[in-house]
Amino acid sequence: MKKHHILVVDDDPEIVETIAATLTGKGYQVSTAYDGNQGVAYAETKNPDLVILDLMMPRRSGFLVLERLRQNAEMQMPIIMITGNEGMRHKKYAELLGVDDYIQKPFTMDRLLQSLTDILD
Numbered sequence: 001m002k003k004h005h006i007l008v009v010d011d012d013p014e015i016v017e018t019i020a021a022t023l024t025g026k027g028y029q030v031s032t033a034y035d036g037n038q039g040v041a042y043a044e045t046k047n048p049d050l051v052i053l054d055l056m057m058p059r060r061s062g063f064l065v066l067e068r069l070r071q072n073a074e075m076q077m078p079i080i081m082i083t084g085n086e087g088m089r090h091k092k093y094a095e096l097l098g099v100d101d102y103i104q105k106p107f108t109m110d111r112l113l114q115s116l117t118d119i120l121d
Contacts, residue, residue, distance in 0.1 A: 003027060003028060003029045004028050004029065004049040004050065004116075004120055005028070005029045005030075005031065005046065005048045005049050005050075006023055006028045006029070006030050006031070006048055006049065006050050006051075006052060006116070007030075007031045007032070007033065007039065007042055007043055007046065007048040007050070007051045007052070008020055008023075008030060008031070008032045008033070008051075008052045009032075009033045009034075009035075009036065009038070009039030009042075009051060009052065009053045009054060009057070009062075009065065010034070010052075010053075010054035010057070010082070011034055011035055011054060011056075011057040011058055012054070013034065015054070015082075015105075016032050016034065018109075019052060019109075019112065020032055022109045022112075022113070023116075026113065028116075031046055031048060035057050035058050035059040035060065036057045036058075036059055036060025036061060036062065036064060036065045037059045037060045039051070039053065039057075039060070039065050040060065040065055040068050040069070043065075043069055043075060043077070044072070044075065047074075047075070047077070048077055049077060049078075049120065050077055050078045050079070050080065050116065050119060050120060051069070051077060051078070051079045051080070052079075052080050052082060052112070053065055053066065053079055053080065053081050053082070054081075054082055054083065055081055055082070055083035055084075055085055055090065055094070056083065056084065056085060062081055062083070062094075063093065063094070063097065066079060066081070066094065066097045066098070066099060067097055070097055070098045078100040078119045078120070079098075079099050079100055080099070080100060080101040080102075080103060080112070080115055080116070080119070081094050081099045081101070081102050081103070082103045082104075082105055082107065082112075083102070083103075083104060083105060084104070084105040084106075085104075086104065100119055101115045101118075101119065103115065
């Protein structure tokens with residue numbers, strides 16, 4: 001079985017480390033980025049199987065990362081957006097841009113893992 005490569009992009013190191021540790025423990029290969037610009041650069045060079053993307057980040061927001069990746073025909077990997085933002089407007093916009101799942105923080109790792117399984121398997 002191929003190990004899926006997941007890119008985690010979030011400006012909160014604690015969230016990144018928690019998600020990365022959980023996914024690594026489940027057999028995923030994980031790369032991490034701590035702002036939107038780094039996230040785009042990693043996605044475009046490493047071409048992960050899926051991106052877990054925070055919405056509110058410095059230097060480039062999750063929306064701008066999502067737009068950039070969706071504009072690139074070769075970057076059509078699934079994207080799960082995670083956010084502490086509760087507005088339905090943001091969820092609708094993310095869906096319009098082509099996000100595969102939208103998960104509000106705080107969330108359980110089971111919720112995130114279920115989304116990964118649903119999308120990748």
